[in-house]
Amino acid sequence: MRRTSLCAAAVSAAVLSVVSPVNAAPSPVQSQPDSTQVNRPFERLIVGYKPGTAEASSDSAASDDVRQKGKSLHRRMASGAVVVDLGSKTSNADSTIQAFKADPDVAYVEPDLLMQPLADPNDTDYSRQWDLFEATAGMNVPGAWSSSTGAGVTVAVIDTGYVAHSDLSARIVAGYDFVSDASRARDGGGRDSNPADEGDWMKAGDCGTDANGNPVPAQDQNSSWHGTHVAGTIAASTNNSKGIAGIAYDAKIQPLRVLAQCGGSTSDIADAITWASGGTVSGVPANPTPAKVINMSLGGQSSCSTTYQNAINGAINRGTTVVVAAGNSNMNVANFTPANCSGVITVAATSREGNKAFYSNYGSRIDIAAPGGETRRGTDTPGTITTPENGIYSTLNTGATTPGSETYKPYQGTSMAAPHIAGLAALLVAKKPSITPADVKTLIKNNARPLPGTCSGGCGAGLADATKTVNALTTTPPPSGGALENTTDVAIPDLGTGVSSITSSASGNASSTVKVGVDIVHTYRGDLVIDLIAPDGTAYRLKNSSSSDSTDNVVATYTVNASSEVAAGTWKLRVQDVYSGDTGYINAWNLTLQ
Template sequence: MTGIGAAMTLLAVTPVMANAGPASPTGTEFIVKFRDGVAARSDALAANGLRVVGEVSVGAVLVSPTKALDTTTALAALRARGDVEYAEVNGTMHADLTPNDPMYPQQWHYYEAAAGARVDTAWDSGLTGAGVRVAVIDTGRTAHTELNANYLGGYDMISNAAAARDGNARDNNAQDQGDWQAAGECGAGTPARNSSWHGTHVAGTIAALRGNAAGVAGVAPAAKIVPVRVLGRCGGSFADIIDGITWASGGVVAGVPNNPNPARVLNMSLGGSGACPASLQAAITAANNRGSAVVVSAGNSNVNASNATPANCNGVITVAASDRQGNRAVYSNFGATVEITAPGGETSPAASGGVLSTLNAGTTVPAAQSYAFYQGTSMAAPHVAGVVALMQHKKLAAGVALLTPAQVTARLRARAMPGSCVGGCGIGLLDARASVAAA
């Protein structure tokens, strides 16, 4: 989506086949064990066109090619090194974990080789985001069978009753009342448009139910969504957004009850132009200090994200968008402030090139639940937020401290996939499986 309201604006394993031939030389992974006392040697790997994407419990590392390689030649070169104990192809076992959600096959952005975020293989870890709360700071919530069980609390932080369209100002009802607008209503020359139900789409990518034989699947299908409504008619004010960040992360907002469900992951698929305001930066810094990772969209203006906020604020994970081929999407902002790129899709020339998620069918006020393909950095960011929820679930399951925001960013970047996205796409493309392995 574009504009201020959209961009700011059980495991069954089949037997391994005996005498199986070598895997395809392109994209094959290897398990490499260096001899005792020798750390994973980056020079040994780089010299053979490989990079570490994870660890194996036996003291080995999982590595992946950075370019097309011949499997036999690559293995021979690794095995010839005196510091390598063994190197072998990372063969496959097939887990019966493909969701039975009927629209999942259309969610290319989770599994396709070219630009999918490898969410499907991250699920093989058994992690679902359970116990993790993700705040979606956006247009609010709508009723949807894919999301109702995962909504937790929330708040309407819009202070202007006209913008909120609910007859009052701030309250504890985060229901999305619709953000439709008439031509010129939000400034001279602004076009008429229907309600976007943007927050519902974002929430579905993060935590739509999986395995319920309905609709789509979310990246972290057991995470809880804390909806914080800050965008209404004609977008949202900095003040409301700042208070939304503070409240969502467990801070105190005058006149508002404290949040009983503070989130360790905040998703803000929203943006505007200009430098990062000091007040907004202060809210983000405080959220980081409370332990919340803040994921934001880079923006949809095909400009340097240094001129888009909150993408240019410190302490955020700025996410650019890739198309179905792994290139930077034509609309996506770019630049040095981008940390990572995730699937945002392109709905032209075919809608199926967009990101499929939950929606509402109402053109103005809420109506029946639905699904739709959208495009935008707004769609890219929740892929990252969902993966962060999986990473934090791993820590919860192990009974150890959660990752700090800085650790989250470092692990996402360390395990990103190189790809065809160039020109300010951050470190590379989001790799859900490798990021979870590194958590």
């Protein structure tokens, strides 16, 4: 049944019920753990000082304050917060944390957690990429390529770095190594301009013990070459007679290394987010090719920290879309970061049959689902993958520890789902460079299709559909041209109103005819009521709503018989969404006074 319209009072109530500030307290059902309570070892804290305090601007003042609390200052972050050395790995630094919390100059304090790659590696060319083209649960990518291939867009892959692969080499632009700990970096030092993946292999217990005294990791692990696998899904070279096809195969990949032995620290990852999106990081040269899309297939169990949220807010404000894997614990994503941070696109994983993958996190914070693969291990021969064909096939390396030869293998995980959405975001940005991160998110969600299988707990808007999403992004100029034009995007909220203005400086009066060309992006145009508002306040109805008109978008020219007294001044296009369930935006419109 079609949605029902609401009276004005009900519309206001509905809008207010879903809008909450970034820092609003979560409801009891969605409660999150204190970000200072963790179950994995950490050896540093991130401390943010209040604006105006000496410690916020002076390294010496901050160092003195930290020293008074029995610790040492490690470095200052791009955000202005400082990183504090604890002196050893721990899963509980309560006394030090409480000392900082009690300091009136401190705004926040949180552990500098190590994030982990969110993939489940297995051991298994375009024909293997069911995730791109299969009708049941593929992402319907090939049909989008006639409209966009990602040209002109840089996608930052914040991950383990990049190991050389001939199916990716033409797509790589200069990145950076943000791993600040020389002991984990394996490249002889800390941060540098070489984001080469040096391997993230670990021996059991290399990373300390958890709160229960269990070794981390519990068993030996080989290098994953995780960032290279992610990059292949996004932008592997295509039509080159080898390997696999990337979703946004004309986009560029900017590898940013943050994950090394034992994972990656929050402070390094946050600085990488800032730098990738064109922000400034102390001691790091400016990014010559800022990314319009960031992929983070990483995470850990915690609430969204202030450190992450500040970095993400900065990236989004600079026009960069941030895509994050939901996590592989089959738990509520509300408790996993940075997937639970505001403004990001949080991605769950689906199987080849279209179900939520058995490992994927779920919940109301999921925005969209994408293919992540689902393989199984044999019970008679442990370690044997019984269904490698159901994984996500991408670029990899054979090295167990240090790099070997290039290869391709299937992985599974929300790490594999997220780059599908990052690739789709790159297709959208390439088609319309002015598109905002919020519009990217809305388009992807509004053009999803229902999961062909099942999802218990919440998989967002459904399974992403690349062709429908890209086709919904029209860049066609408003019909008829116009002496006056406005091409600035204006959002039309669900059950809300968007208003765009054009100012006429013409002298004298208009004739009785005004032509209005409109280009509105919306996934259910029957929801919309469109009015032209003249400078004297007179409203001319251009379009009424129609609950049966389910077609996407409004691209049309309207003729208005206007008053002869209203030529000069500000004209407004008012677009109201009077039903629930869909959103969109005014892409462009023009006005001709005749």
